[in-house]
Amino acid sequence: MDQIIKKNCNGTKDNSKCLKCNVRLIAFCGILEDEDILQLESISKDRLLLKGEDVFSQGDHVDTFYNIKSGSIKIYKLSTDGRKQIVGFLYPGDFLGMSSDQNYNYSAEALEDSKLCKFNKIILENFFVKFPVVESKILDIVNYELSVAQDQIFLLGKYSAKERLLQFFLNISSQREKLGWGGNPIRLSMPRADIANYLGLTIETVSRTISELKKEQLIKMIGTHDIFLHNKNSIQNFLSA
Numbered sequence: 467m468d469q470i471i472k473k474n475c476n477g478t479k480d481n482s483k484c485l486k487c488n489v490r491l492i493a494f495c496g497i498l499e500d501e502d503i504l505q506l507e508s509i510s511k512d513r514l515l516l517k518g519e520d521v522f523s524q525g526d527h528v529d530t531f532y533n534i535k536s537g538s539i540k541i542y543k544l545s546t547d548g549r550k551q552i553v554g555f556l557y558p559g560d561f562l563g564m565s566s567d568q569n570y571n572y573s574a575e576a577l578e579d580s581k582l583c584k585f586n587k588i589i590l591e592n593f594f595v596k597f598p599v600v601e602s603k604i605l606d607i608v609n610y611e612l613s614v615a616q617d618q619i620f621l622l623g624k625y626s627a628k629e630r631l632l633q634f635f636l637n638i639s640s641q642r643e644k645l646g647w648g649g650n651p652i653r654l655s656m657p658r659a660d661i662a663n664y665l666g667l668t669i670e671t672v673s674r675t676i677s678e679l680k681k682e683q684l685i686k687m688i689g690t691h692d693i694f695l696h697n698k699n700s701i702q703n704f705l706s707a
Contacts, residue, residue: 510584534558537576630666650698
C-alpha cells in the first residue's frame, strides 16, 4: 500500500526537502525562488508507491496533482471493452494529474518503486493565484506532453518496428540527459509487453527487433533492463533519412 508522508515544513531552508530535491531544476517548481519554494513545500506531501500500485484510476475525481521525484509511471486509457492502451511513460520532474474534465481521463501506475510530491488540487490552484508563473510553467509542460502524444501518432503511422524502437530508445536517452544522468546506457523500467503496447507492436516483434538491432550493432544489452546505444548520431541519421 502506498504511503503518505507529511513534510516537516517550519519555513527554514536548513530542513527543506524541496530545496535539496534533485529534480527541482527541471520540475515546474524550478522557476521559484528559495523563499517561494518553502511556501510550496508547506502545501505538499510525499507519496511513496510500490511497483504496480495505482497513482489514480481513469474516472476518479480529480482532487490531486503530482510531481514525480523518483521512479517512473505509465499512463494508460481503458476502452469500453476493458482493453488497455498505454499512452505514455513519465519520469522524475514530470507533472501528473491535469485533466480537462472533473475526472481523470486516464490511469497512472508505478512501473517501479516511486516517490511523488502530492498537491491538493484546490490548494495548488490557490497557489497559482499568488504565483501565476508556476501555472504558466505547468501549462508549458502539458503542451509539451501533447506534442509528444502527437509525435507518437506520427511514429505509429509512418515508422517501421525498427524505427519505432530506436526512436523510443532515443526519447528515453534524452529524458535521462535532461535529468543529468547521462543518456547512455538507458534503463528500461517497463516490461517488453508495455513497450509493445505503447508502440503498437506485438511482444514477439519487439523481441525480434531488439535481436536484430543487437546483430546490427546499433544497441547492446547490459543485463536485463539496460541498453547501450552504440552510435546515437548514426541512429538519428537513420531515423531522419
